[in-house]
Amino acid sequence: MEKNISFKLKVWRQKSPKAQGQFVTYDVNDIPTDTSFLEMLDIVNEQLIEKGEEPIVFDHDCREGICGMCSLYVNGHPHGPATGATTCQLYMRRFNDGDTITVEPWRSAAFPVIKDLMVNRNAFDQIQQAGGYVSFNTGGAQDANAIPISKVAADEAMDSASCIGCGACVAACKNGSAMLFVSAKVSQFALLPQGRAEAKKRVKAMLSKMDELGFGNCTNTGACAAECPKNIKLSNISRLNREFLGAKCSD
Ligand code: SF4
Ligand code: FES
Incomplete structure (x- = not known):
């Protein structure tokens, strides 16, 4: 049942990448519980603008769990307390009247803060550009049965491809490792015949770029996986390791 809640919003404010940031606490009143978390931030920003203060900078785009832009740490969890959901899919009914809600940007050396809650996730783009694609021309659409692919492989490839590149896996990891993201991107191709031709080159290039950009290593x-909004499985990391070992052994 819809009701309104009032709470304290403790937000990380940081003017620029090199500035020293700090938490600022705002009293937020009468927010309907069917408001999304990002809509709540919009309301707070309108109130700040009306008072002549700087609005809170945060990233967002699709607001429907597709783009991976809404990278916020809410109450100690990437994307907040809901499982299998992004921040834009989080609703204020998850919180109680009188709560203190803490919002921070991703904390990772590879994702530096740009301003307030917005971080630079260009490192993920660079890993993708290193090999997360099929580079040959696949021609026109073939008959669906021309290349037999098992249902299991097709389903697993599709599950891996559901990674939205949000970076929650890196933010949640004490090592700042990007292994879950890279493993999802490698797996979506490794599981399909169209991806096998460049599989060895791809896994080596993406892992090498990941190391170069300062992401930490995986300690299992x-x-x-516990915090991933798309439920990307840890078994992808096992596949990534097998793919990498296979590629190195055939060097
Ligand atoms: S693996 Fe999950 S947490 Fe990591 S970038 Fe992909 S969707 Fe986000
Ligand atoms: S704004 Fe696109 S996933 Fe949240």
């Missing part, structure tokens, strides 16, 4: 804590 599993925080990444």
Whole structure:
């Protein structure tokens, strides 16, 4: 049932990448519980603008769980307390009247803060550009049965492809590792015949770029998969390791 709640919003404010940031607490009143978390931030920003203060900078685009832009740490969890959902899919009914809600940007050396809650996730783009694609011309659409692919492989490839590149896995990991993201991107091709031709080159190039950009290594804590809004499985990391070992052994 819809009701209104009032709470304290503790937000990380940081003027620029090199500036020292700090938490600022705002009293937020009478927010309907069917408001989304980002809509709540919009309301707070309108009130700040009316008072002549700087609005809170945060990233967003699709607002429907597709683009991966809404990278916020809410109450100690990437994308907040809901499982299998992004921040834009989080609703204020998850919180109680009188709560203190803490909002921070992703904390990772590879994702530097641009301003307030917005971070630079260009490192993920660079990993993708290193090999997360099929570079040959596949021609026109073939008959669906021309290349037999098992249902299991097709389903797993599709599950891996659902990674939206949000970076929650990196933010959740105590090592700042990007292994879940890279493993999803490698797996979506490795599982399909169209991706096999460049599989060895791809896995080596993407992992090498990941290391170069300062992401940490995986120590199998599993925080990444626990916090991933798309439920990307840890078994992708096992596949990534097998793909990499296979590629190195055939060098
Ligand atoms: S693996 Fe999950 S948490 Fe990591 S970038 Fe992809 S969708 Fe986001
Ligand atoms: S704004 Fe696109 S996933 Fe949240």
